[in-house]
Amino acid sequence: MSDNNSKSVILKDFFKRNVLISEIEDILRFKPDTLIGVDKVSSEQLVANGIKSVADLASLSVANLPEIRDILPSMLQKWVKIAQVIQKNVKEHLKRHKKILLTGLDNGGKTSILAVLQEKYSIIKSLLPTRGVKREKLDFFGFPIISWDLGGQVQYREKLYFNRPELFFTEADIILYVVDSQDPDRFPEAANFFREVLKILVELKENPSILVVLSKSDEDIRKTLQWQQNVTTIKNKFISIAEKFEQFGLDFCDTTVFVRETIMQMFSVALKKVSDTSEIIENILEDFSHQVEGKAASLVSMDGLIFGSYTNTDTDEMLVNNTALLLQTLSNFYNSIGLIRENSISIELPLNGFTIRGEKLFEYSDLHIPVYLWGLVENPKKLEGKLDYFKEQLLPLINLFL
Template structure:
């Protein structure tokens, strides 16, 4: 088991049970628990109680009758599963779910690579296929990133077909736009509008941050970049104004200036964090760094 799973939680499981991350716990079969043998677990599974999550859903007051399992044993296992479920949910609440959305080749995966100091892989990165989930650490702050590949086939046939699988329970959406590809700004804007429509339908209200990707120092000096940046801000502010529930902010980033990406994540986490003082310290640190390099 990983170290971030507390010891009290570990004590409920058999020693041979390996868990890579806390999100896996509720998907384990019942016999992962100490005291639940394989035969009893198979009987539970045959009744549709296929994992710890399903075991925790049972009501202690009205347990199902399973001939091969004593009621008092089943009651005990249910109580343990419910305790584990509460603990897992509390731990997961500390992780902030961040959705990275945008068109393909917009720079989403490169931003995540820089955040993890994986500069060497950037040149060989291919467009994300479907969804890539990663567990990250930002100054000790736990993040779960969902990088949604931006190819049109995923947008139309996957995300918008089953939006509840992708757009729910997000703390913040980072909508990434390639500022050096002005021809695709209208397409990016339309995609953004569709995302907001889905959020309204799902009654979700995450924070929104528009990330102006590839805002490299040399590019920023050109008229093309300035026009592209102004066009993006105007278009996306107008779209956000169509929906009363959403307010958006903008951040410039460049993979050649790591501090811009770190500062962008700091701004994003400040929007959804209760530990604003910690995030303020990070912002001050990077402000000092930027001034020192100026």
């Protein structure tokens, strides 16, 4: 199947079943009611207001939506965002690889993070410092990605990257800046190099998302006061540097190679930062939580990518995501010894008055990775009959996640 065809197959999921797509370009001229979730009456209202096609919908600004009779603003907003995603993908036509750049000082743990991600644990103990740049085409969670692992030894930092910065720092979708959280003596050096990287990006007029990764946050070390102070120091230093450049918003994640989930969560945050559809996914999860009277919901692939989550509190988010990742690890283990994978997984906590339930919605990518919708609910019966509706809405979005 050519890329063009596969793209039209993916985009097709946004449209009602009876809609035929022969040329991708045609999609933008379709009437609003060809889209799943847009009923005839709403579509007629849209048309009466001059919004006659998917392209017209996409041209509206989410920040400044018109008021249209019989259409809830939140609904219109969702349709506009979906139309914009469709338009962007039609225009791009071909999905190019996302470029993820890992940089930071030597010995920070960059190559180890990539090793854990690919489940190549055994190489970690014998890793040598990366010489120059290591580029790899990877199938991260079924998405095509190129990782650029920039060796952090001083000779590369001073000579290689800054002599020809355009060779390394252009067209990155996201930069993971890795800092060894156990090495406070080198924080000033790490911060200085970070400043240099930002300067280069400004000079090159590049504006990738940046995630600061606090590596080596091992379980036992995290409990120490020293580590907690280290984290505060790093955050303060890095935030104050980024503020001087204004255009860069920072996020922080801590990881340890000893707990793969920490690395999965970090990558989920990174990929969400570059995804066009993650915000829509989160809106849909919010809607789902309200409808099932749940406290939290999360969409997670069996290999640990969190596409999006919705909660009111950080604790609930931690609860639902960590439970999902751990139960999925268990499910993968069962699967590896020949048991059939359950479509519905749940853990009941009666003393706490809630259940965490995962429902397999579909499989995505050529790798057929199962994706589960997880909910933290007081009454699991409320889920009944609700899943198909959300399945239909979420499928096209995860297929276009990157």
